[in-house]
Amino acid sequence: MADDHMPQRSDRLGLTDDELALHRTVFASDALKDMVIVLSGGAGGIGRAIAWLFARLGAHLVVVGRNQGKLSALTSNMTAKGLQASACAADIRDADAVARLFDTVWQTHGRVDGLINSAGGQFPQPAIDFSVKGWNAVIDTNLNGTWYMMQTAARHWRDNKQPGNIVNIVVVTTHGLYGIAHSIAARSGVIGLSRSVAVEWAPLNIRVNCVAPGAIETEGWNVYAPEARAAYPRSNPMMRAGSPWNVAEACAYLASPSGAFVTGETLTVDGGGQLWGETWTTGKPAYFIDKDT
Numbered sequence: 001m002a003d004d005h006m007p008q009r010s011d012r013l014g015l016t017d018d019e020l021a022l023h024r025t026v027f028a029s030d031a032l033k034d035m036v037i038v039l040s041g042g043a044g045g046i047g048r049a050i051a052w053l054f055a056r057l058g059a060h061l062v063v064v065g066r067n068q069g070k071l072s073a074l075t076s077n078m079t080a081k082g083l084q085a086s087a088c089a090a091d092i093r094d095a096d097a098v099a100r101l102f103d104t105v106w107q108t109h110g111r112v113d114g115l116i117n118s119a120g121g122q123f124p125q126p127a128i129d130f131s132v133k134g135w136n137a138v139i140d141t142n143l144n145g146t147w148y149m150m151q152t153a154a155r156h157w158r159d160n161k162q163p164g165n166i167v168n169i170v171v172v173t174t175h176g177l178y179g180i181a182h183s184i185a186a187r188s189g190v191i192g193l194s195r196s197v198a199v200e201w202a203p204l205n206i207r208v209n210c211v212a213p214g215a216i217e218t219e220g221w222n223v224y225a226p227e228a229r230a231a232y233p234r235s236n237p238m239m240r241a242g243s244p245w246n247v248a249e250a251c252a253y254l255a256s257p258s259g260a261f262v263t264g265e266t267l268t269v270d271g272g273g274q275l276w277g278e279t280w281t282t283g284k285p286a287y288f289i290d291k292d293t
């Protein structure tokens, strides 16, 4: 039985498809039966955990990303285990591509029940050095891309008179995170947007929530230097990284009937990192190093 902790390995980051196929879950095996879920970033570290968990709970997963090869490898592994999954390559920053994506999914399945936005990311750099292109790349991916997905999904739910459910994966924004200020700006935008449309779209029977992960070991960490990554366990009082499975189960709580009375919320999954810990994505600046210790 897989436990809650990440296996200790030095050769790779995160969980494999074989591990995700077997990971223990608290959810009933029919919790998402026959639901059609669109999942951006589906072939990423957190996205794959969501894809496997949701499909194991009975959903059909439409996984989205830019790299068709990564998506197809995932869906092959999932369908080989008898799960329902299909791949749809799209760049979420392209509003027309997002419109085509949702048209295709609705034509194929006749419905969409949920949208999980896990596509996103950033590069670590002191804010004072951001280039215009770098700033725009992060805002466009994390704020604009997420918005195109949300708005397009909501329009289909409205036009088809069907209920809907959105979960946006963001970053913990309640304390300064040195080195990813562009992403904190974008994710703060997504949280504010989610709170606002949770009210606007309540009459449409659409719930909108966010999940804010702390340090979750995935291949996405390759963008950070090994020395910075080595210190990530100190980002929370549990003194360890979390697992993508922890984030996936938080999403399942919000996307399934267990979350029926929850909207406009941000569920933080960070091992208590909001209360204690330090995260230096570009290494700890000399200014903050206590010379007496």
Ligand SMILES: CCCCC/C=C/C(=O)SCCNC(=O)CCNC(=O)[C@H](O)C(C)(C)COP(=O)(O)OP(=O)(O)OC[C@H]1O[C@@H](n2cnc3c(N)ncnc32)[C@H](O)[C@@H]1OP(=O)(O)O
Pocket: 120, 121, 122, 123, 124, 125, 131, 133, 134, 135, 137, 138, 141, 171, 214, 215, 216, 220, 221, 223, 232, 235, 279, 281
């Ligand atoms: C305790 C935990 C703390 C951490 C919390 C968060 C963790 C995570 O989110 S985990 C990882 C999630 N995954 C990623 O972050 C994926 C890796 N990141 C990216 O792929 C990019 O940053 C992206 C999300 C912005 C992708 O956009 P894309 O348009 O594909 O980006 P490009 O690579 O083409 O770059 C565009 C532009 O951005 C500037 N830039 C990119 N990388 C860097 C860098 N390392 N340093 C400085 N500037 C960078 C640059 O201007 C790029 O343009 P060019 O100069 O023409 O390449």
Ligand SMILES: NC(=O)C1=CN([C@@H]2O[C@H](COP(=O)(O)OP(=O)(O)OC[C@H]3O[C@@H](n4cnc5c(N)ncnc54)[C@H](OP(=O)(O)O)[C@@H]3O)[C@@H](O)[C@H]2O)C=CC1
Pocket: 040, 041, 042, 043, 044, 045, 046, 047, 064, 065, 066, 067, 068, 070, 090, 091, 092, 093, 118, 119, 120, 121, 122, 141, 145, 169, 170, 171, 172, 212, 213, 214, 215, 216, 217, 218, 219, 220, 221
């Ligand atoms: N891991 C962590 O510690 C934390 C992660 N997060 C956030 O959680 C989310 C998932 O992270 P994680 O799984 O670790 O990261 P990964 O880098 O492993 O996955 C991100 C996925 O997003 C996809 N993606 C990126 N840009 C686009 C785009 N323009 N259009 C479509 N797909 C895109 C990528 O696929 P492709 O390249 O094929 O397009 C990739 O599969 C991200 O938003 C991340 O910032 C937040 C806090 C902590």
